[in-house]
Amino acid sequence: MSPYSIRNILSVVNSLQAQMSLPAIQQASTSPAAFQSLQEDLDDQIRASLNKVRKRLEKRGLTTADLAIRSRRAYQWLSFLSNPSSLSAHLDALQRINLHLHELKSRFGKKGSECQFSFFHQGALYQIRQSSGKVEITVQEGFITAPDAVLTALLEIALFPPTRTARRAVKEFTFSEPYQKTSQSLEYLGVAQDSYAAGEVHHLAESFQRVNQTYFNSELLKPNLVWNNRLTRRKFGHYQWDTDTVMVSKSLDRPGVPEQVVDYVMYHELLHKKLGAKRTKHKRIAHTGEFRQAEVEFSGYEEARRLLNRIARKQARSR
Numbered sequence: 001m002s003p004y005s006i007r008n009i010l011s012v013v014n015s016l017q018a019q020m021s022l023p024a025i026q027q028a029s030t031s032p033a034a035f036q037s038l039q040e041d042l043d044d045q046i047r048a049s050l051n052k053v054r055k056r057l058e059k060r061g062l063t064t065a066d067l068a069i070r071s072r073r074a075y076q077w078l079s080f081l082s083n084p085s086s087l088s089a090h091l092d093a094l095q096r097i098n099l100h101l102h103e104l105k106s107r108f109g110k111k112g113s114e115c116q117f118s119f120f121h122q123g124a125l126y127q128i129r130q131s132s133g134k135v136e137i138t139v140q141e142g143f144i145t146a147p148d149a150v151l152t153a154l155l156e157i158a159l160f161p162p163t164r165t166a167r168r169a170v171k172e173f174t175f176s177e178p179y180q181k182t183s184q185s186l187e188y189l190g191v192a193q194d195s196y197a198a199g200e201v202h203h204l205a206e207s208f209q210r211v212n213q214t215y216f217n218s219e220l221l222k223p224n225l226v227w228n229n230r231l232t233r234r235k236f237g238h239y240q241w242d243t244d245t246v247m248v249s250k251s252l253d254r255p256g257v258p259e260q261v262v263d264y265v266m267y268h269e270l271l272h273k274k275l276g277a278k279r280t281k282h283k284r285i286a287h288t289g290e291f292r293q294a295e296v297e298f299s300g301y302e303e304a305r306r307l308l309n310r311i312a313r314k315q316a317r318s319r
Contacts, residue, residue, distance in 0.1 A: 003068035006056065006075065012049045013074050016042065017118050022101065025094045039091060046082050053078075065195035076189040077121040077141065086144075090119060093144040093151065100152045115159060119144055121186045125174065128158050135159055142183040142242070146173050180242045187243040188224055197225040199253035204246070207259070207266045215267055215298070216274065223273060227253055236308060237265040239272035246270065251315060257307075264304035271295060 018024070019042060028038040053075055057063065064072060081087045097117050116136040125143075129136045137158040143150065150173045153166040173179055197204040204225035212220050228238070228247040236249040246269040252262055275291055277284040298304065 004057075004060070004062055004066050004071070005068040006053055006071040009049075009053065009071055009074045012045075013077065013120070016045065017120070019045075020091065020094060020118065022094065022098050022115070022117055025091065026098050029095055029098070035091075039087060043082070043084065043087060046078050046087070050075075050078050050082055063192070063195075064190035065192065072191075073121045073186075076186050079189050080121065080141065080186050089144045090141070093119065093146070096148055096151055097155070100148065100155060104152070104155065115155070117155070117158075125170065126154060126157070140183065141186055142179040143173070145178040145182060174242060180244075183242045184224075184244055187245070193222070194225060196227060199227050199250070201253050201255055201257070202259065202262045204248060204262075204266070207262050208246070208270075211263050211266045211270060216270065220270060220274060223270075236311075237269045239269040241272070241276075244273070246273070251311065257311070260300050261304050261307050261311075264298055264301070264308075267298050268295060 019038070024038070028035045057066075064075060067075060081090060094117070101115060101117075114134045116134060118136075118138050119141045120138050121141045122138065124140065126137055126139045135158050137154065139154055143154065146154075150169050153169040156163065156166045157170065194205045204227065205222075208222055208225060212218050212222075223239075224243060224245040226245055226247045227250045229250045236252060238247045239245070240247065246266065248262065248265055248269075252265065271291055271294055272286060275288070275294070277286045278288050279285075295301070
């Protein structure tokens with residue numbers, strides 16, 4: 001079944017974002033009563049929109065997992081903000097952005113007064129768009145709990161040529177527990193575990209169970225397991241640490257691909273989960289010496305690598 005898109009849900013998101021623009025937040029912050037009124041109005045709109053979406057899904061016998069990715073992320077964002085504490089944290093972060101934007105206006109100049117800033121549930125940490133003298137930055141919702149120094153760094157990245165210090169501050173925060181907790185909650189909000197694990201030929205939950213039992217003494221907690229259409233060519237798997245997700249390329253979910261190959265990719269990504277990454281002053285190193293040594297302990301390592309290389313060459317020729 002094709003993913004289901006919810007018509008107009010992005011229009012709802014855009015409307016809510018407009019009501020939470022920096023000028024709107026600044027105006028509402030002039031009095032506690034005005035700010036409370038804004039929060040209550042947003043809460044009513046969010047809940048009403050969610051009810052409409054849920055009724056549509058229920059009528060069609062669908063769940064959140066059946067939604068196309070843009071519709072799903074918009075729905076999950078609304079669901080997240082329907083929690084009063086999440087909405088409060090979201091609005092508080094925008095208030096702090098306004099404060100720091102004002103404090104740094106002497107550095108930003110006229111450009112700073114035209115900065116449009118919003119938080120949203122998206123794949124990228126942040127997206128920056130510049131047009132007609134305006135700068136628009138959309139930041140992953142996980143940053144609503146960021147300390148002031150990180151929010152300031154995001155503003156600097158948006159309004160100035162990026163500095164290593166600012167980039168490092170933003171990147172470092174993504175390793176924090178508050179960021180990872182929010183990101184993981186959003187990514188799988190309302191989605192049952194293993195909703196994306198079943199393929200046409202292979203099942204990632206079964207692969208995880210085999211690999212976990214054989215190589216990790218069944219000690220690893222199951223991550224989120226996802227077949228991914230974008231992982232192709234020479235990248236057949238990926239471990240997304242902030243959402244605790246193992247993604248495997250859909251190109252391996254075929255009759256001609258043996259179970260051993262899927263298990264090897266699973267093993268490779270679970271090693272990332274178990275070993276983490278070595279952090280130096282300027283970067284993270286995932287494929288350390290320890291990782292490489294552990295990787296070759298997979299039974300049939302050479303054969304699995306040979307088959308993956310063959311699949312990669314075949315995909316390259318078909319393009």
